[in-house]
Amino acid sequence: MKKSFLFLLVFFIYFAPLSAKTQSNILIIHSYSQEYSWTKKQHESFVGFIHQNFKAPLEISTEYLDTKRVAFTPKYREKFREYLQMKYAGCSPDLIYVTDDNALNFVRESNNALFFGVPVVFSGINNLDLQTQLDSSRYTGVYEIKEIQENIKLLKNFSPQTKDVYFLGDATETYHAIEQDVKNQQKDFPTMKFHFINNEQFDTIKSELQSLPPRSFVLLTTIGGFKTQDAISQTLQNTIDQLSNLENLIIMSMEDAYIQNRVIGGYVTDGKKQGSLAAQKALQILHHVPVKNIQASTTQANTYIFSRKALLETQLYLPDTISKNSIILNEDISFYIRYQDEIQDSFFILLILSLTFAILIYLISKEKKQALLDTQKNLLQLQKKFEKTDAILQNIEKLSNAIYWEFEIENSRFFVINATDLELGFMKEASLSYDDFFDDFIHPNNFYLLKESIKTAIEENAKIEIKHSILLKDSSSIMIRNAFHATQTSDGVKKIIGLIKRIPINDLL
Numbered sequence: 131m132k133k134s135f136l137f138l139l140v141f142f143i144y145f146a147p148l149s150a151k152t153q154s155n156i157l158i159i160h161s162y163s164q165e166y167s168w169t170k171k172q173h174e175s176f177v178g179f180i181h182q183n184f185k186a187p188l189e190i191s192t193e194y195l196d197t198k199r200v201a202f203t204p205k206y207r208e209k210f211r212e213y214l215q216m217k218y219a220g221c222s223p224d225l226i227y228v229t230d231d232n233a234l235n236f237v238r239e240s241n242n243a244l245f246f247g248v249p250v251v252f253s254g255i256n257n258l259d260l261q262t263q264l265d266s267s268r269y270t271g272v273y274e275i276k277e278i279q280e281n282i283k284l285l286k287n288f289s290p291q292t293k294d295v296y297f298l299g300d301a302t303e304t305y306h307a308i309e310q311d312v313k314n315q316q317k318d319f320p321t322m323k324f325h326f327i328n329n330e331q332f333d334t335i336k337s338e339l340q341s342l343p344p345r346s347f348v349l350l351t352t353i354g355g356f357k358t359q360d361a362i363s364q365t366l367q368n369t370i371d372q373l374s375n376l377e378n379l380i381i382m383s384m385e386d387a388y389i390q391n392r393v394i395g396g397y398v399t400d401g402k403k404q405g406s407l408a409a410q411k412a413l414q415i416l417h418h419v420p421v422k423n424i425q426a427s428t429t430q431a432n433t434y435i436f437s438r439k440a441l442l443e444t445q446l447y448l449p450d451t452i453s454k455n456s457i458i459l460n461e462d463i464s465f466y467i468r469y470q471d472e473i474q475d476s477f478f479i480l481l482i483l484s485l486t487f488a489i490l491i492y493l494i495s496k497e498k499k500q501a502l503l504d505t506q507k508n509l510l511q512l513q514k515k516f517e518k519t520d521a522i523l524q525n526i527e528k529l530s531n532a533i534y535w536e537f538e539i540e541n542s543r544f545f546v547i548n549a550t551d552l553e554l555g556f557m558k559e560a561s562l563s564y565d566d567f568f569d570d571f572i573h574p575n576n577f578y579l580l581k582e583s584i585k586t587a588i589e590e591n592a593k594i595e596i597k598h599s600i601l602l603k604d605s606s607s608i609m610i611r612n613a614f615h616a617t618q619t620s621d622g623v624k625k626i627i628g629l630i631k632r633i634p635i636n637d638l639l
Contacts, residue, residue, distance in 0.1 A: 145337075148369070153187040154416055156180070157223040157245070159237065161230035161254075161304075166354055167387035172229045172253055172408070179409035180564035184416055184484075191223070197232045198361040199356045202303070211240050213602055223248055225415055227408060230254040230274075231304050249421045253408035256307035257429075269421045270415075272407045274353060276308050276384045277432050278315045278396035282322065285347050285382065288446050293321065296348045298335065299328040300355035308351045308384075332364055339376055348373075350383045350393065389459060391482070392443055393636025395436035403431040429458050431459060444481045452576060461568065461577045477547065477559065482638060533630035537615075538623060539588060546571070550632065551604040573599035573607050587626055591616050597633065609633045 158176075162169045175192060193214065200206060202444030218246055226248050228234045234252050237244070255483060260271070285295060307324055315323050327348075329335050335356065339348065343625040346416030356364045367390070373381055374392035379381030381429040382396040389395045411424050416567075434456035448456070490509060515561055533554075534547045544562045556562065562570070568577055576598035587594045593615040 135450075139207045145370060150220060150487045152291055153189060154184070154225075154226060155221065156188065156190045156225045156345065156412070157218070158190060158192040158229075159231035159233045160192070160226045160228070161441060162354065163194055164192075166239050167195075168254070168354070168385060168401050169229055171387065172405035175402040176253070176412070178403075179406050180244045180412060180416075183409075184414055184461065185522045186416075189217075195232055195236060198302075202232050204541045207236060207239065210236070211244055214240075214244060218245075225412055227412060228271075229251045229404075231257055232309060234260075235303075249415050250424050251412045251415065253404040253407050253431075254401075256304050256311070258307075258311060260348060261426065261428075264426075266426075267420070269423045270421050272404050272427045272431055274399050274404065275428055275432065276311060276399065277397045278312050279318060279385060280432075281349060281382060282319055285349075287449050287452070288380075289345075291345065293345055294323050294325060294346065296325045296327055296339075296342065297351055298339075298348050298353065299326075299351040300353050301328040301330045301354040304350060304352045305355075312351075317634075320575050322486040330355065330357050331359065331361055332369060336372060336376070339379060340626065345377060345380055348381050349383065349396070350385065352385065353388065357622040358608055380446070386433070389435055389437050389440075392440050394440040394444055394446060395459070396434075398435050399433055400431055400433045400435075405432065407431055435459065441514030454575075457574055458577060461574075461581075470560045508626070517542070531631070533610075533628065537584065537626040537628075539625060552608075555601060555603050571600055573601055575599065584614070584626060588624075589618050600630070 160169045160173065162171065164173075173192070173599065180188070180190070195202070195210065222245055226237060226245060228237055228250060229252070231254075234250075234255055244332050247268070250269045250271075252617055254274045255271065256274050256276070258273060279405050282295065285292060296310065299308065305328055309328070312324060312326075316322075324612045327335060327338055328498075353369055356369050358364055368385070370388060370390045370393060373379065374390075383389055383393050384396060384397055386398045386400050389398070405471065407427055411427075414424050415421060436448060436456055437459045439460040487509070487603050501535050502612075529548055533552075535544050535548060537543070538545075542564075544564070544567045545560070546556070546562060546567070547559045547614075549558075551569055556566075572580055579596060579598055583594045586592060593613070594638060595611065595613040597609060600610055601607055610630050610632055613627060616624065616626055618624050619625055
Protein backbone atom coordinates (compact mmCIF):
# COMPACT_ATOMS: atom_id res chain seq x y z
CA MET A 131 0.00 0.00 0.00
CA LYS A 132 2.81 2.38 0.91
CA LYS A 133 4.63 1.60 -2.38
CA SER A 134 1.46 2.34 -4.38
CA PHE A 135 1.06 5.67 -2.64
CA LEU A 136 4.66 6.64 -3.41
CA PHE A 137 4.20 5.69 -7.06
CA LEU A 138 1.10 7.87 -7.39
CA LEU A 139 2.88 10.76 -5.67
CA VAL A 140 5.83 10.56 -8.07
CA PHE A 141 3.47 10.33 -11.04
CA PHE A 142 1.58 13.49 -10.11
CA ILE A 143 4.75 15.43 -9.31
CA TYR A 144 6.52 14.69 -12.59
CA PHE A 145 3.78 14.02 -15.12
CA ALA A 146 0.85 16.18 -14.07
CA PRO A 147 2.53 19.42 -15.20
CA LEU A 148 3.22 17.88 -18.62
CA SER A 149 -0.38 16.86 -19.12
CA ALA A 150 -1.57 20.26 -17.96
CA LYS A 151 0.36 22.08 -20.67
CA THR A 152 -2.03 22.53 -23.57
CA GLN A 153 -0.32 25.31 -25.55
CA SER A 154 2.95 25.43 -27.48
CA ASN A 155 4.96 28.63 -27.72
CA ILE A 156 7.30 29.76 -30.50
CA LEU A 157 9.59 32.76 -30.18
CA ILE A 158 10.77 34.25 -33.48
CA ILE A 159 13.87 36.49 -33.54
CA HIS A 160 14.66 38.20 -36.86
CA SER A 161 17.99 39.85 -37.70
CA TYR A 162 16.32 42.66 -39.63
CA SER A 163 13.15 44.78 -39.49
CA GLN A 164 9.60 43.58 -40.04
CA GLU A 165 9.31 45.52 -43.31
CA TYR A 166 12.56 44.26 -44.84
CA SER A 167 11.33 42.25 -47.83
CA TRP A 168 13.61 39.24 -47.32
CA THR A 169 12.64 38.97 -43.63
CA LYS A 170 8.96 39.47 -44.38
CA LYS A 171 8.87 36.63 -46.93
CA GLN A 172 10.57 34.17 -44.57
CA HIS A 173 8.32 35.17 -41.65
CA GLU A 174 5.00 34.99 -43.53
CA SER A 175 5.89 31.65 -45.11
CA PHE A 176 7.00 30.14 -41.77
CA VAL A 177 4.00 31.37 -39.78
CA GLY A 178 1.54 30.47 -42.54
CA PHE A 179 2.83 26.89 -42.78
CA ILE A 180 2.81 26.37 -39.00
CA HIS A 181 -0.74 27.70 -38.57
CA GLN A 182 -1.97 25.57 -41.46
CA ASN A 183 -0.39 22.31 -40.29
CA PHE A 184 -0.19 22.50 -36.48
CA LYS A 185 -3.69 22.09 -35.06
CA ALA A 186 -2.92 22.26 -31.32
CA PRO A 187 -3.11 25.59 -29.42
CA LEU A 188 -0.13 27.74 -30.36
CA GLU A 189 1.21 31.20 -29.52
CA ILE A 190 3.85 32.89 -31.68
CA SER A 191 5.82 35.91 -30.44
CA THR A 192 8.12 37.91 -32.74
CA GLU A 193 11.12 40.17 -32.05
CA TYR A 194 13.33 42.12 -34.49
CA LEU A 195 17.01 42.96 -33.93
CA ASP A 196 16.80 45.44 -36.84
CA THR A 197 20.56 45.20 -37.48
CA LYS A 198 20.37 46.74 -40.95
CA ARG A 199 19.63 50.00 -39.12
CA VAL A 200 21.26 49.52 -35.68
CA ALA A 201 24.91 48.53 -35.32
CA PHE A 202 25.15 45.04 -33.81
CA THR A 203 27.53 46.07 -31.03
CA PRO A 204 28.20 44.13 -27.79
CA LYS A 205 26.35 46.83 -25.85
CA TYR A 206 23.29 46.57 -28.09
CA ARG A 207 23.29 42.77 -27.78
CA GLU A 208 23.41 42.97 -23.99
CA LYS A 209 20.55 45.49 -23.84
CA PHE A 210 18.43 43.39 -26.18
CA ARG A 211 19.18 40.29 -24.10
CA GLU A 212 18.05 42.11 -20.93
CA TYR A 213 14.90 43.24 -22.72
CA LEU A 214 14.02 39.62 -23.68
CA GLN A 215 14.78 38.34 -20.18
CA MET A 216 12.38 40.88 -18.71
CA LYS A 217 9.66 40.44 -21.33
CA TYR A 218 9.64 36.64 -21.34
CA ALA A 219 10.41 35.99 -17.68
CA GLY A 220 8.72 32.74 -16.63
CA CYS A 221 7.53 32.06 -20.17
CA SER A 222 10.14 29.90 -21.86
CA PRO A 223 9.24 28.98 -25.46
CA ASP A 224 9.14 25.43 -26.80
CA LEU A 225 11.01 26.51 -29.93
CA ILE A 226 13.00 29.47 -31.22
CA TYR A 227 12.97 30.37 -34.93
CA VAL A 228 15.69 32.78 -36.11
CA THR A 229 16.35 34.30 -39.54
CA ASP A 230 19.77 35.34 -40.85
CA ASP A 231 23.18 35.25 -39.23
CA ASN A 232 22.93 38.03 -36.62
CA ALA A 233 19.88 36.54 -34.90
CA LEU A 234 21.45 33.07 -34.83
CA ASN A 235 24.70 34.46 -33.41
CA PHE A 236 22.71 36.38 -30.80
CA VAL A 237 20.91 33.21 -29.64
CA ARG A 238 24.16 31.23 -29.54
CA GLU A 239 25.91 33.92 -27.48
CA SER A 240 22.94 34.06 -25.10
CA ASN A 241 22.98 30.30 -24.57
CA ASN A 242 23.60 30.38 -20.82
CA ALA A 243 21.49 33.44 -20.08
CA LEU A 244 18.49 33.09 -22.39
CA PHE A 245 16.26 30.05 -23.03
CA PHE A 246 19.04 27.54 -22.40
CA GLY A 247 18.39 24.19 -24.08
CA VAL A 248 15.42 25.27 -26.23
CA PRO A 249 15.50 23.84 -29.81
CA VAL A 250 16.45 26.42 -32.45
CA VAL A 251 15.35 26.38 -36.11
CA PHE A 252 17.03 28.82 -38.48
CA SER A 253 16.78 30.03 -42.09
CA GLY A 254 18.71 32.48 -44.24
CA ILE A 255 22.09 31.54 -42.71
CA ASN A 256 25.08 32.31 -44.95
CA ASN A 257 27.92 31.08 -42.70
CA LEU A 258 28.38 27.50 -43.91
CA ASP A 259 31.14 26.92 -41.33
CA LEU A 260 28.32 26.56 -38.78
CA GLN A 261 27.51 23.14 -40.24
CA THR A 262 30.38 21.72 -38.18
CA GLN A 263 30.05 24.12 -35.22
CA LEU A 264 26.38 23.97 -34.22
CA ASP A 265 25.13 21.41 -31.73
CA SER A 266 23.01 19.11 -33.92
CA SER A 267 20.95 18.03 -30.90
CA ARG A 268 19.62 21.58 -30.57
CA TYR A 269 20.07 23.43 -33.90
CA THR A 270 18.64 22.67 -37.34
CA GLY A 271 17.38 24.74 -40.24
CA VAL A 272 18.01 25.99 -43.76
CA TYR A 273 21.23 27.53 -45.01
CA GLU A 274 21.04 30.36 -47.52
CA ILE A 275 23.29 29.25 -50.35
CA LYS A 276 24.12 31.94 -52.89
CA GLU A 277 24.48 29.71 -55.96
CA ILE A 278 27.60 31.24 -57.48
CA GLN A 279 28.13 28.53 -60.08
CA GLU A 280 24.59 28.67 -61.48
CA ASN A 281 24.68 32.46 -61.73
CA ILE A 282 28.10 32.54 -63.40
CA LYS A 283 26.91 29.92 -65.92
CA LEU A 284 23.84 32.07 -66.52
CA LEU A 285 26.04 35.14 -67.04
CA LYS A 286 28.13 33.20 -69.59
CA ASN A 287 24.92 32.29 -71.43
CA PHE A 288 24.02 35.95 -71.58
CA SER A 289 27.50 37.11 -72.61
CA PRO A 290 30.11 34.43 -73.45
CA GLN A 291 32.83 37.04 -73.98
CA THR A 292 32.53 38.51 -70.47
CA LYS A 293 35.52 37.81 -68.21
CA ASP A 294 34.96 40.24 -65.31
CA VAL A 295 32.12 39.98 -62.82
CA TYR A 296 31.55 42.37 -59.92
CA PHE A 297 30.00 41.23 -56.62
CA LEU A 298 28.28 44.08 -54.77
CA GLY A 299 27.46 44.14 -51.05
CA ASP A 300 26.84 46.34 -48.00
CA ALA A 301 29.90 45.22 -45.92
CA THR A 302 27.69 43.65 -43.26
CA GLU A 303 28.50 40.39 -41.49
CA THR A 304 26.18 38.58 -43.90
CA TYR A 305 27.98 40.08 -46.90
CA HIS A 306 31.40 38.96 -45.67
CA ALA A 307 30.12 35.41 -45.22
CA ILE A 308 28.87 35.46 -48.82
CA GLU A 309 32.14 36.96 -50.09
CA GLN A 310 34.14 34.18 -48.47
CA ASP A 311 31.90 31.57 -50.08
CA VAL A 312 32.36 33.23 -53.49
CA LYS A 313 36.14 33.27 -53.07
CA ASN A 314 36.10 29.58 -52.17
CA GLN A 315 34.42 28.83 -55.51
CA GLN A 316 36.49 31.16 -57.69
CA LYS A 317 38.90 28.31 -58.54
CA ASP A 318 36.08 26.68 -60.54
CA PHE A 319 36.16 29.57 -63.04
CA PRO A 320 39.82 30.00 -64.02
CA THR A 321 38.96 32.19 -67.04
CA MET A 322 36.85 34.59 -64.97
CA LYS A 323 38.01 37.44 -62.75
CA PHE A 324 35.95 38.18 -59.65
CA HIS A 325 35.88 41.72 -58.20
CA PHE A 326 34.38 42.59 -54.81
CA ILE A 327 32.80 46.01 -54.22
CA ASN A 328 31.58 46.60 -50.68
CA ASN A 329 31.18 49.52 -48.34
CA GLU A 330 28.64 50.76 -45.80
CA GLN A 331 28.49 54.19 -47.52
CA PHE A 332 26.36 53.97 -50.64
CA ASP A 333 27.83 57.11 -52.23
CA THR A 334 31.25 55.42 -52.20
CA ILE A 335 29.75 52.33 -53.84
CA LYS A 336 27.97 54.43 -56.45
CA SER A 337 31.16 56.30 -57.42
CA GLU A 338 33.03 53.04 -57.94
CA LEU A 339 30.23 51.55 -60.02
CA GLN A 340 30.05 54.61 -62.27
CA SER A 341 33.68 54.02 -63.30
CA LEU A 342 33.04 50.47 -64.56
CA PRO A 343 33.05 49.77 -68.32
CA PRO A 344 29.76 49.72 -70.29
CA ARG A 345 27.60 46.60 -69.87
CA SER A 346 29.49 45.43 -66.79
CA PHE A 347 27.77 42.53 -65.01
CA VAL A 348 27.12 43.24 -61.31
CA LEU A 349 25.79 40.51 -58.98
CA LEU A 350 23.93 41.75 -55.91
CA THR A 351 24.75 39.76 -52.76
CA THR A 352 23.16 41.55 -49.79
CA ILE A 353 22.42 45.28 -50.13
CA GLY A 354 19.98 46.14 -47.35
CA GLY A 355 22.56 47.73 -45.03
CA PHE A 356 23.72 50.75 -47.04
CA LYS A 357 23.76 54.14 -45.31
CA THR A 358 23.74 57.73 -46.53
CA GLN A 359 26.52 60.24 -45.83
CA ASP A 360 24.55 61.22 -42.71
CA ALA A 361 24.77 57.61 -41.44
CA ILE A 362 21.03 57.13 -42.01
CA SER A 363 19.90 53.69 -43.21
CA GLN A 364 18.96 53.81 -46.87
CA THR A 365 15.78 52.03 -47.96
CA LEU A 366 16.16 49.01 -50.20
CA GLN A 367 13.89 50.59 -52.81
CA ASN A 368 16.03 53.73 -52.94
CA THR A 369 19.19 51.65 -53.32
CA ILE A 370 17.79 49.60 -56.21
CA ASP A 371 16.39 52.69 -57.94
CA GLN A 372 19.77 54.44 -57.82
CA LEU A 373 21.58 51.33 -59.07
CA SER A 374 19.07 51.03 -61.91
CA ASN A 375 19.89 54.56 -63.03
CA LEU A 376 23.50 53.52 -63.74
CA GLU A 377 23.11 52.63 -67.41
CA ASN A 378 26.59 51.10 -67.72
CA LEU A 379 25.52 48.17 -65.51
CA ILE A 380 23.71 44.90 -66.14
CA ILE A 381 22.46 44.00 -62.67
CA MET A 382 21.84 40.40 -61.65
CA SER A 383 20.59 39.29 -58.24
CA MET A 384 21.19 36.33 -55.95
CA GLU A 385 18.17 37.21 -53.76
CA ASP A 386 14.52 37.33 -54.84
CA ALA A 387 13.71 40.53 -52.92
CA TYR A 388 16.03 42.59 -55.14
CA ILE A 389 14.31 41.84 -58.48
CA GLN A 390 12.89 45.32 -59.06
CA ASN A 391 13.33 48.10 -61.62
CA ARG A 392 16.28 47.17 -63.93
CA VAL A 393 17.49 44.17 -61.88
CA ILE A 394 17.10 41.22 -64.28
CA GLY A 395 17.14 38.47 -61.60
CA GLY A 396 19.04 35.19 -61.62
CA TYR A 397 19.23 31.93 -59.68
CA VAL A 398 18.11 33.49 -56.42
CA THR A 399 17.56 32.57 -52.81
CA ASP A 400 13.81 32.27 -52.31
CA GLY A 401 12.55 33.78 -49.04
CA LYS A 402 9.25 31.92 -49.18
CA LYS A 403 11.00 28.58 -49.66
CA GLN A 404 13.41 29.37 -46.82
CA GLY A 405 10.53 30.05 -44.42
CA SER A 406 8.50 27.05 -45.57
CA LEU A 407 11.39 24.58 -45.27
CA ALA A 408 12.24 25.93 -41.80
CA ALA A 409 8.59 25.55 -40.78
CA GLN A 410 8.59 21.92 -41.85
CA LYS A 411 11.49 21.26 -39.49
CA ALA A 412 9.83 23.24 -36.70
CA LEU A 413 6.65 21.21 -37.14
CA GLN A 414 8.60 17.99 -36.62
CA ILE A 415 10.06 19.37 -33.38
CA LEU A 416 6.60 20.40 -32.16
CA HIS A 417 5.56 16.81 -32.82
CA HIS A 418 8.43 15.67 -30.56
CA VAL A 419 10.87 14.44 -33.20
CA PRO A 420 14.41 14.79 -31.73
CA VAL A 421 16.32 17.69 -33.27
CA LYS A 422 19.33 15.44 -33.97
CA ASN A 423 17.10 13.44 -36.36
CA ILE A 424 16.20 16.54 -38.40
CA GLN A 425 19.03 17.34 -40.78
CA ALA A 426 19.78 20.93 -41.74
CA SER A 427 19.19 21.79 -45.44
CA THR A 428 21.65 23.29 -47.89
CA THR A 429 19.58 22.82 -51.07
CA GLN A 430 16.03 23.24 -52.42
CA ALA A 431 15.67 26.92 -51.47
CA ASN A 432 16.81 28.56 -54.74
CA THR A 433 14.76 29.39 -57.84
CA TYR A 434 15.28 30.95 -61.27
CA ILE A 435 13.35 34.24 -61.16
CA PHE A 436 13.60 36.97 -63.82
CA SER A 437 11.98 40.27 -64.74
CA ARG A 438 10.88 40.19 -68.38
CA LYS A 439 10.86 43.98 -68.50
CA ALA A 440 14.46 44.22 -67.22
CA LEU A 441 15.63 41.54 -69.68
CA LEU A 442 14.16 43.51 -72.58
CA GLU A 443 15.66 46.79 -71.39
CA THR A 444 19.13 45.24 -71.13
CA GLN A 445 18.67 43.37 -74.45
CA LEU A 446 19.38 39.94 -72.97
CA TYR A 447 17.95 36.66 -74.23
CA LEU A 448 16.90 33.98 -71.76
CA PRO A 449 17.76 30.44 -73.01
CA ASP A 450 14.77 28.10 -73.40
CA THR A 451 16.38 25.50 -71.13
CA ILE A 452 16.32 28.03 -68.29
CA SER A 453 13.14 29.88 -69.23
CA LYS A 454 10.92 26.79 -68.98
CA ASN A 455 12.05 26.24 -65.37
CA SER A 456 11.81 29.90 -64.33
CA ILE A 457 9.35 32.27 -62.71
CA ILE A 458 8.97 35.25 -65.06
CA LEU A 459 7.88 38.57 -63.53
CA ASN A 460 6.56 41.59 -65.48
CA GLU A 461 5.77 39.48 -68.54
CA ASP A 462 5.88 41.61 -71.68
CA ILE A 463 2.39 42.77 -72.63
CA SER A 464 1.68 43.58 -76.29
CA PHE A 465 -2.08 42.98 -76.58
CA TYR A 466 -5.13 44.51 -74.88
CA ILE A 467 -8.22 42.49 -75.44
CA ARG A 468 -11.79 43.66 -76.00
CA TYR A 469 -15.12 41.93 -75.34
CA GLN A 470 -17.29 40.81 -78.30
CA ASP A 471 -21.08 41.30 -78.09
CA GLU A 472 -21.93 38.74 -80.77
CA ILE A 473 -20.65 35.80 -78.72
CA GLN A 474 -22.70 36.72 -75.68
CA ASP A 475 -25.81 37.20 -77.85
CA SER A 476 -25.23 33.80 -79.41
CA PHE A 477 -24.89 32.23 -75.99
CA PHE A 478 -28.32 33.52 -75.00
CA ILE A 479 -29.73 32.25 -78.30
CA LEU A 480 -28.42 28.79 -77.42
CA LEU A 481 -30.13 28.99 -74.04
CA ILE A 482 -33.43 29.92 -75.73
CA LEU A 483 -33.08 27.03 -78.16
CA SER A 484 -32.38 24.64 -75.30
CA LEU A 485 -35.48 25.83 -73.44
CA THR A 486 -37.58 25.51 -76.61
CA PHE A 487 -36.30 22.00 -77.17
CA ALA A 488 -37.22 21.02 -73.59
CA ILE A 489 -40.76 22.32 -74.06
CA LEU A 490 -41.08 20.47 -77.35
CA ILE A 491 -39.99 17.24 -75.66
CA TYR A 492 -42.74 17.71 -73.09
CA LEU A 493 -45.37 18.34 -75.77
CA ILE A 494 -44.18 15.43 -77.90
CA SER A 495 -44.91 13.03 -75.05
CA LYS A 496 -48.60 13.99 -75.26
CA GLU A 497 -49.05 14.23 -79.00
CA LYS A 498 -49.65 11.65 -81.66
CA LYS A 499 -47.04 10.47 -84.13
CA GLN A 500 -48.16 12.98 -86.73
CA ALA A 501 -47.95 15.79 -84.19
CA LEU A 502 -44.39 14.68 -83.44
CA LEU A 503 -43.47 14.89 -87.12
CA ASP A 504 -45.05 18.34 -87.40
CA THR A 505 -43.12 19.50 -84.36
CA GLN A 506 -39.84 18.23 -85.81
CA LYS A 507 -40.51 20.21 -88.98
CA ASN A 508 -41.19 23.33 -86.93
CA LEU A 509 -37.94 22.84 -85.03
CA LEU A 510 -35.97 22.57 -88.27
CA GLN A 511 -37.57 25.77 -89.52
CA LEU A 512 -36.65 27.49 -86.25
CA GLN A 513 -33.05 26.37 -86.56
CA LYS A 514 -32.78 27.76 -90.10
CA LYS A 515 -33.59 31.24 -88.77
CA PHE A 516 -30.27 31.26 -86.95
CA GLU A 517 -28.03 30.28 -89.91
CA LYS A 518 -26.19 33.61 -89.75
CA THR A 519 -24.85 32.72 -86.30
CA ASP A 520 -24.27 29.04 -87.09
CA ALA A 521 -20.47 29.24 -86.74
CA ILE A 522 -20.75 30.78 -83.27
CA LEU A 523 -23.35 28.24 -82.18
CA GLN A 524 -21.13 25.36 -83.32
CA ASN A 525 -18.34 26.73 -81.15
CA ILE A 526 -20.60 27.12 -78.15
CA GLU A 527 -22.04 23.61 -78.55
CA LYS A 528 -18.54 22.31 -77.91
CA LEU A 529 -18.62 23.90 -74.47
CA SER A 530 -19.92 20.75 -72.80
CA ASN A 531 -17.53 20.15 -69.93
CA ALA A 532 -15.00 22.55 -71.48
CA ILE A 533 -13.83 26.16 -71.31
CA TYR A 534 -14.41 28.20 -74.46
CA TRP A 535 -12.31 31.31 -75.10
CA GLU A 536 -12.12 33.78 -77.91
CA PHE A 537 -9.69 36.56 -78.72
CA GLU A 538 -10.78 39.18 -81.27
CA ILE A 539 -7.56 40.58 -82.71
CA GLU A 540 -8.76 43.96 -83.99
CA ASN A 541 -10.77 44.92 -80.91
CA SER A 542 -8.33 43.25 -78.46
CA ARG A 543 -10.47 41.50 -75.85
CA PHE A 544 -10.77 38.00 -74.37
CA PHE A 545 -14.18 36.46 -73.75
CA VAL A 546 -14.29 33.26 -71.68
CA ILE A 547 -17.17 30.87 -70.98
CA ASN A 548 -16.68 28.17 -68.34
CA ALA A 549 -18.99 25.21 -68.94
CA THR A 550 -17.13 22.93 -66.53
CA ASP A 551 -17.37 22.24 -62.80
CA LEU A 552 -13.99 23.91 -62.22
CA GLU A 553 -13.94 26.84 -59.79
CA LEU A 554 -12.05 29.61 -61.62
CA GLY A 555 -11.09 33.05 -60.33
CA PHE A 556 -13.89 34.75 -62.27
CA MET A 557 -17.56 34.23 -63.18
CA LYS A 558 -18.81 31.48 -65.51
CA GLU A 559 -18.68 33.95 -68.37
CA ALA A 560 -16.41 36.94 -68.39
CA SER A 561 -14.80 39.59 -70.52
CA LEU A 562 -11.17 39.89 -69.45
CA SER A 563 -8.27 42.21 -70.19
CA TYR A 564 -4.94 40.68 -71.15
CA ASP A 565 -3.61 41.30 -67.60
CA ASP A 566 -6.60 39.67 -65.90
CA PHE A 567 -6.67 36.70 -68.31
CA PHE A 568 -3.06 35.75 -67.56
CA ASP A 569 -2.94 36.80 -63.87
CA ASP A 570 -6.22 35.10 -62.87
CA PHE A 571 -6.28 32.14 -65.25
CA ILE A 572 -2.89 31.10 -66.70
CA HIS A 573 -0.10 29.69 -64.51
CA PRO A 574 2.90 32.11 -64.47
CA ASN A 575 5.27 29.41 -65.74
CA ASN A 576 3.20 29.15 -68.97
CA PHE A 577 2.77 32.87 -69.85
CA TYR A 578 5.46 32.81 -72.51
CA LEU A 579 4.35 29.48 -74.04
CA LEU A 580 0.73 30.56 -74.52
CA LYS A 581 1.63 34.03 -75.75
CA GLU A 582 4.00 32.72 -78.42
CA SER A 583 1.50 30.03 -79.48
CA ILE A 584 -1.24 32.64 -80.00
CA LYS A 585 1.21 34.71 -82.03
CA THR A 586 2.01 31.67 -84.21
CA ALA A 587 -1.70 30.95 -84.77
CA ILE A 588 -2.25 34.53 -85.98
CA GLU A 589 0.82 34.79 -88.19
CA GLU A 590 0.65 31.32 -89.76
CA ASN A 591 -3.12 30.84 -89.68
CA ALA A 592 -2.33 27.56 -87.93
CA LYS A 593 -4.20 25.23 -85.65
CA ILE A 594 -2.39 24.94 -82.32
CA GLU A 595 -2.72 22.45 -79.48
CA ILE A 596 -0.64 22.79 -76.32
CA LYS A 597 -0.61 21.50 -72.76
CA HIS A 598 -0.19 23.88 -69.87
CA SER A 599 -1.47 24.73 -66.39
CA ILE A 600 -4.36 27.01 -65.39
CA LEU A 601 -5.11 28.54 -61.99
CA LEU A 602 -8.19 27.66 -59.95
CA LYS A 603 -9.97 29.93 -57.49
CA ASP A 604 -8.08 28.42 -54.51
CA SER A 605 -4.70 29.24 -56.21
CA SER A 606 -4.03 25.58 -57.03
CA SER A 607 -3.41 24.56 -60.65
CA ILE A 608 -4.33 21.74 -63.06
CA MET A 609 -2.98 20.58 -66.41
CA ILE A 610 -5.22 21.16 -69.44
CA ARG A 611 -5.18 20.71 -73.20
CA ASN A 612 -5.72 24.01 -75.06
CA ALA A 613 -6.66 23.75 -78.77
CA PHE A 614 -7.19 26.93 -80.82
CA HIS A 615 -6.92 28.36 -84.32
CA ALA A 616 -7.39 31.57 -86.27
CA THR A 617 -10.69 32.19 -88.04
CA GLN A 618 -12.67 34.99 -89.65
CA THR A 619 -16.36 35.85 -89.39
CA SER A 620 -18.58 36.56 -92.36
CA ASP A 621 -18.12 40.29 -91.87
CA GLY A 622 -14.30 40.00 -91.96
CA VAL A 623 -13.53 40.09 -88.21
CA LYS A 624 -10.34 38.14 -87.44
CA LYS A 625 -10.19 36.21 -84.21
CA ILE A 626 -8.72 33.24 -82.34
CA ILE A 627 -11.15 30.67 -80.97
CA GLY A 628 -10.07 28.04 -78.48
CA LEU A 629 -11.35 25.17 -76.39
CA ILE A 630 -9.80 24.07 -73.09
CA LYS A 631 -10.35 20.60 -71.69
CA ARG A 632 -9.02 19.10 -68.52
CA ILE A 633 -6.47 16.30 -69.04
CA PRO A 634 -7.66 13.11 -67.28
CA ILE A 635 -5.45 11.96 -64.42
CA ASN A 636 -4.72 8.70 -66.24
CA ASP A 637 -3.29 10.64 -69.18
CA LEU A 638 -0.90 12.47 -66.87
CA LEU A 639 0.51 9.28 -65.39
